[in-house]
Amino acid sequence: MAVAVDLEALRKCVHCGICVPQCPTFLVLGEEMDTPRGRLYLMRAVAEGRLGLTETVGRHLDLCLGCRACETACPSGVPFGSLLEATRIQFRRDGPRARHxxxxxxxxxxxxxxxxxxxxxxxxxxxxxxxxxxxxxxxxxxxxxxxxxxxxxxVADVPRPEPLPAVIPARGRRRARVGLLTGCVQRYLYPGVNRDTAELLALGGYEVVVPSAQGCCGALDLHAGREDAFRARARALAAAFPADLDLVVTNAAGCGSAMKEYGRWLTEAADLGAKTRDVLELLAEAELPLGPLELTVTYHDACHLAHGQRVRQEPRALLRRIPGLRLVELPDSDLCCGSAGVYNLLEPAIARDLLDRKVASIVATGARVIAAANPGCLLQIASGCRARGLDVEVVHPVELLARAAARSR
Ligand code: SF4
Ligand code: SF4
Incomplete structure (x- = not known):
């Protein structure tokens, strides 16, 4: 059954504009209708029947990155992400064909x-x-x-696949038994991130189960308003993970953000959603033996980790635990890098503008290593750094933690 657009939630917006300067598409386009306030105005007019599902409205919604920076900024608690998802579903069902x-x-x-x-x-x-x-x-x-x-x-290169064993036993005292989501892009482009995730979890006392039949979590479908496909993928993913797991771990911010919201969409996947944690949340609670890494590192907040899951301190705290590692704050660290699922492929000009801003901020830090906890951000930022000829390394935080753990042995 379709989820209706929540009119009460739309009416929470008091048009104060606090979110406007935090919105990446406003920074690039400078248009009121490409701000959260403008988009909420359009969504509310559609929901109240004052405006039809026109191409113009659809275009302003298509241009939204779904980064949810506006949710973090909003003092009135407007749940922009879920309103956008519900309106996009409505557009896909009854609106005009999108241009791409x-x-x-x-x-x-x-x-x-x-x-x-x-x-x-x-x-x-x-x-x-x-x-x-x-x-x-x-x-x-x-x-x-x-x-x-x-x-x-x-995509600069594609490594050889590195399938993980079905079960990786906990080292030392077992804290819990967790499932690992290997992801779609993650398993093919960053198999080392999955390997490091599993090894660090095991080192932290977690038994790791890796179901071989797992598919896509449906995050891309949800964010694009493809409701039926999203529900089907969420249902299949819930069936792929054993019901007796204590938790299910992701290392891709976009996947984790969508999975944590499963309960809002379908009861069959609610349990999986409630058990979902980002790997950095779990590792922050674990004892990890970490050796020294003499590196200057900066950290980019993936939108769906910082704004979608409100996980900001754990990655920084973990990186600071590595002896010798100097963490330099990235200016506007939670400004979207332009990746946003497949946004960088659908709207390359806006994505490139945001990427240029991100790379300029990175250069300003002087860091040689950039950490980000989402495969889309890793790809996007690495491509921007390559294009500028920067001699830097772009890594998931677990890669640095795994290196530091190897140094402690
Ligand atoms: S989700 Fe991001 S791009 Fe969309 S309106 Fe909010 S801040 Fe702007
Ligand atoms: S979404 Fe929130 S911050 Fe933005 S204009 Fe509305 S009330 Fe103000």
Missing amino acids: RLFEAVLFALFTEPRRLGAVFAGVRFYRRSGLGRLVRTLGLLRPFARLAAMDAL
């Missing part, structure tokens, strides 16, 4: 089916390692196709 519907359909067909995505990334590995990618770039063959060029710039 075909491209989006292809992206979703690939990105939300791990097996298909694996085949695509195997092709990308060949494209990169055979030199074909370099040739295409040298000849400028993708220049007329902005979205294909954006995809090409994003």
Whole structure:
């Protein structure tokens, strides 16, 4: 059953504008209708029947990154993310066709089916390692196709898969038995992050179960208003994890944020949603033996970790526990980097503007290592740093923790 747009929640907005300067699309576009306040005005007019599901309204909603920075800023407690999701569902069901519907359909067909995505990334590995990618770039063959060029710039290489064992036993006293979500992009592009996640959890006293049948969590579908697909994926994921697990762990902020909200959408996945934790939340409570790393590191807050899950202190506290590591605050660390699921592929110009701002902030810190806890951010920020020729490393915090743990042995 469809979730109705919550009119009472929409009416909580008092138009104060406190959220406006925090909104990345306002920073780039400077338009009132591309602010949270403007979008809430449009959503409310639609919900009250004063405005139809027009192309113009749809476009202003499409341009929203869904970053939820406005939720963090709002003193009135307007739940912008869930209002946006419900309105997007309404648009997808009854509204006009979005301008990039075909491209989006292809992206979703690939990105939300791990097996298909694996085949695509195997092709990308060949494209990169055979030199074909370099040739295409040298000849400028993708220049007329902005979205294909954006995809090409994003993935520098595809590592070989590293499947994890079905169970990784806890070291020492067992604290709990947890499931690990291996993710879609994460398992193919960052298998080392999954390996490090599992090893650190085991080191912290968690027995880690990795169900082989797990699919996509449905986060991309939810954020795009693809309600039926989202519910089907959430239901399938809940069935893939054993019911007797104490917790389920993610290391991808976008996945964790959507999973934690499962209970709002379907009862069959409510238990999985209630058990979901980001890996950094669990590791912050665990005792980890950490050796020294002489590094200057800055930390980017992934939107769906900072704004979606309100996890801000744990990653910083964990990084500060590494002896020798100097953590430098990133200016506007929670400003979206432009990745936002597949936004960087659908709206490459706005995404590039945000990425340029992020890279400029990184340069200002002088850090040689940038940590971020979401695969989309890792890809996006790494591509921006490559384009600027920066000699930096872009890593998930668990990679630094795993290195420090190896130094303690
Ligand atoms: S979710 Fe992000 S982009 Fe969308 S209105 Fe809120 S702050 Fe702006
Ligand atoms: S969403 Fe919140 S912060 Fe933004 S204008 Fe409305 S009440 Fe003010």
